[in-house]
Amino acid sequence: MKQFQKTSELQSYLKSSSKSIGFVPTMGALHEGHLALIKASKSTCELTVCSIFVNPTQFNDPTDFEKYPVTIAADLEKLEAEGCDVVFVPSVSEMYPSGTAQLKHYDLGFIETILEGKYRPGHFQGVCVVVDLLLQAVQPHKLFMGEKDYQQIAVVRKMLELTNSSIELVKCPTVRSGEGLALSSRNARLTEEQKEQALAIYRGFGLSSETEFKQSLLENGFESIDYVACVDPQTLQEKPVGEKPYLILVAAFIGSVRLIDNKTFA
């Protein structure tokens, strides 16, 4: 596996190849969810590139940024074992040579005003900025992203439209633990007891209203809830639970760890 820290070196390596490129952007602390994206890329592209970059511009909460798990040595081993071809591990100054004060703005409209956009102001602008920069560096044919971050996929799709990109966005299903917990890098910050309690999210998808879902989370160790919402899976406009197709999304805190998850009922 080739490893690059510099965009220029990554680009000259990729330019010398005429292979189809699949790209998997990550923030590291890799788990089976990320590795499923690598597998998906490898199954349809000739060369798979993964990036590991904890992007400061998408964190609205400085403590969340400081505590974000970093496990680079283990990540590289997992990528190597999975057969990833190239890993890009840039520094903050490599990604943002002119600093982060004045960044490009994306006119995302409605999608940025709801759910994660509402509770994490500026988050999606930061995601668009970094994904756009990474795509310019890698110039992949396909971009692989996980449905655990459902709204992020919709935001990136909009960003690709706004930038007239022809890159194909491939969404991959959420990988869960045997008991149903969505794998997430932030799970590393949960105690064993909190991991048990966090299963209330998966059970909650079976309840018949947002109110019942919220009540159940609070009874099972969650301390606060940003949202439990039922929306149309395409438009993300709110709709009643039970009127298929619908999508339930949740964001809630267990201790100081904020977990998100979602489930579609087609």
Ligand SMILES: Nc1ncnc2c1ncn2[C@@H]1O[C@H](COP(=O)(O)OP(=O)(O)OP(=O)(O)O)[C@@H](O)[C@H]1O
């Ligand atoms: N359980 C999962 N199943 C499928 N894809 C996933 C899963 N977890 C993360 N991904 C995807 O991996 C990519 C990188 O995500 P990221 O590095 O933020 O990991 P994460 O586990 O989502 O971490 P966190 O939510 O704690 O930031 C994203 O496209 C994300 O949707």
Ligand SMILES: CC(C)(CO)[C@@H](O)C(=O)[O-]
């Ligand atoms: C897409 C991403 C790698 C951009 O930093 C991040 O938001 C993530 O890991 O989902």
Ligand code: BAL
């Ligand atoms: N997986 C989404 C990245 C974030 O929470 O910032």
